[in-house]
Amino acid sequence: MxxxxxxxxxxxxxxxxxxxxxxxxxxxxxxxxxxxxxxxxxxxxxxxxxxxxxxxxxxxxxxxAGKTEILFACWMAGFEQAAEAIARIEAGPGDGLTRLRALIRDYGLLMTTPRGRCLIRFDDRDFTPEQRDRISACKKQVDAAFRSWIAAGIEDGSIRPCDPKMAAFVIGGALNWIGQWHRDDGPMSPQAVVDDFADRLTKGLATD
Amino acid sequence: MxxxxxxxxxxxxxxxxxxxxxxxxxxxxxxxxxxxxxxxxxxxxxxxxxxxxxxxxxxxxxxxAGKTEILFACWMAGFEQAAEAIARIEAGPGDGLTRLRALIRDYGLLMTTPRGRCLIRFDDRDFTPEQRDRISACKKQVDAAFRSWIAAGIEDGSIRPCDPKMAAFVIGGALNWIGQWHRDDGPMSPQAVVDDFADRLTKGLATD
DNA sequence: ACATTTGATTACCCATGGGTAATAAATCGA
DNA sequence: TCGATTTATTACCCATGGGTAATCAAATGT
CATH class of the missing domain: 1.10.10.60 (Homeodomain-like)
Structure with missing residues (x-):
């Protein structure tokens, strides 16, 4: 070398x-x-x-191979980041609520980066059917992570009983929306945003 | 006739x-x-x-006059629905929390209709700069409604003190996201969704 | 040294689709 | 009844941009 x-x-x-x-x-x-x-x-x-x-x-x-291949590769690069975050949290310690909060922070931070933004700013219909299928499967994985830790939290008593599916929709929606409004040159640092969101989105869920 | x-x-x-x-x-x-x-x-x-x-x-x-004019007219038709809902609630009775919940329900319902969906499914960058400016102003109006009723609720004691801006981001994001995942042929009726959301999104905010 | 593979360029093809005459048919007002 | 206006049609134009063919240069490795 x-x-x-x-x-x-x-x-x-x-x-x-x-x-x-x-x-x-x-x-x-x-x-x-x-x-x-x-x-x-x-x-x-x-x-x-x-x-x-x-x-x-x-x-x-x-x-x-073509323009859509580039688009798809961009999306997958973004998904890898999300998948890594999920795996990291999964491997780490903590009850359901702790893990949920960690995911909210990591996923929210991702939404302030180009890699993360493309996960929701790209239109599904610009992909080929095969690509769409793979993307759909990936999205399900992310959604499943949110739901499973909410369910785990209810199980271990850190989260009040509720419908994990609806809770995940609310949390996911709020987080994905960050990718639409957050500007790097804006007044709020990504960290400040996700800290606030982690509190706000679990306030109604926590048992304490 | x-x-x-x-x-x-x-x-x-x-x-x-x-x-x-x-x-x-x-x-x-x-x-x-x-x-x-x-x-x-x-x-x-x-x-x-x-x-x-x-x-x-x-x-x-x-x-x-052209394709973008049609797109713009679609968007504006959607906005009119939102503006009507806001005006109706504004004219009606109720404290800040009540009005906020009403807006969550009406705006959420709108997101399950084609007219409402186009408000967030269309990409800003497909409009002309002039159209973008007008749309931007309209979006500000909607955001202002959410923030002002949250602020009003804090003022009248129906909502716990918090940052109306961040609360509006969370609520708006969760509601806009409905337009992405809700299917008319799905298991949840629009009304059931928004009733759930109205509860869930104001649970952490209400003073009671 | 030399044939081979890799990576990049120039020049081109061509389907697509927004937009525009030129024109015809229906409707209107008087 | 008849010119004027509205609304629709057929037949085009043509800029755009994804993708390809032919070609060239440079590194490879034997």
Whole structure:
């Protein structure tokens, strides 16, 4: 990887080449996502994406099969973040209420980032039917996490008995909405928003 | 308007003609809205809209200046419903909490109808800058109604002191989200949903 | 050195769909 | 009855933008 003088070798190893390629894919993804969120999917041309990366449109096809593939990859990148948060909380300690609050904070924070925003700002109908099916399954996973920890909280006594499904709709709706109104240049820091939301959304649920 | 025999005259008055024209405009609006919600704005062609009305595309231009005008008119029709609900509640009796609950119910019900759904399912970036400005002003009105009645409730003692802005974000988000998940052929009636939501969303706010 | 693979470019294709004449038919007012 | 207006139709135009073919250059590895 580097010579004795500390310089990076100009002859990259196969490993390095794989990383380069992957980095380029990520760069395309981030640029496209940025544009999609700025202007809306249908107003973004692949020429724009390429231009912002200082390449030309056909070069994109070395990394993605088409425009919808890019859109789908963006969405999946966002979902991975959510899935990681869920797995992390699942693996950690705490009763139902504690876990629910943690998820509200993590998911809410995600909604203030481009990766998270695309989960709800993209229109389902812009995906192919196959992509839609996979996305639908992913959404179910997230919803299931909310519901299961609410149910767990009722079970362990940390949450007052209620309908987990409806509670999850309220909480999910409030959180997803953050992706619509929150501005990075606004007066409220993401952390302040989600702390407030975690309190507010569990106030009516907690048993204490 | 009609003869002594009860038959409608085949010679419509100017008044009748104006009504006919207006009815046609409405028909275009309803059909377009239906298609926009089914397939998404960018996947709907004006030919489709025309076809469903048994006319041809250029005929639409007798009633609307273009595709975005139709989209805008749909949005405004939805907003009028919201504005009416707000005015009705404003004119009626009740303290802050009562009015807030009434708005939650009415706005939530609206979100289960096509007219209401378009308020949040349409993408702002598909409108012209001028249209966007007007829409932005309308949205502010709705948000202001939520905030003002929360503030009024705090003032009159029916609602516990809190930040009306954040409370309105939570409530608005949960309600807008209804437009995304509620299906008419689903298990929950619109009325059942909003009754549940009205309770749930004011449980943490009420002083009692 | 040299054939091979990879990655990028230029130049092009072409379906789509919003929008516009030019025109015809129905309706109106007088 | 007859010109004027309204409303609809047929036949187009054409900018847009996703996607492809042919080609070129550069790194690869044997």
């Amino acid at each position: 580097s010579t004795a003088t500390g310089q990076v070798s100009p002859f990259p190893t196969p490993e390095r080449r794989r990383r380069d390629r992957s980095a380029k894919r990520e760069a395309i993804l981030d640029t496209a996502l940025e544009l999609f969120l700025e202007q809306g999917y249908h107003h973004v041309t692949l020429n724009q994406v390429a231009e912002r990366l200082h390449i030309t449109k056909p070069a994109l096809y070395n990394y993605f | 009609s003869t002594a025999t009860g038959q409608v005259s085949p010679f419509p008055t100017p008044e009748r003609r104006r009504r006919d024209r207006s009815a046609k405009r409405e028909a275009i609006l309803d059909t377009a809205l239906e298609l926009f919600l089914e397939q998404g704005y960018h996947h709907v062609t004006l030919n489709q809209v025309a076809e469903r009305l048994h006319i041809t595309k250029p005929a639409l231009y007798n009633y609307f």
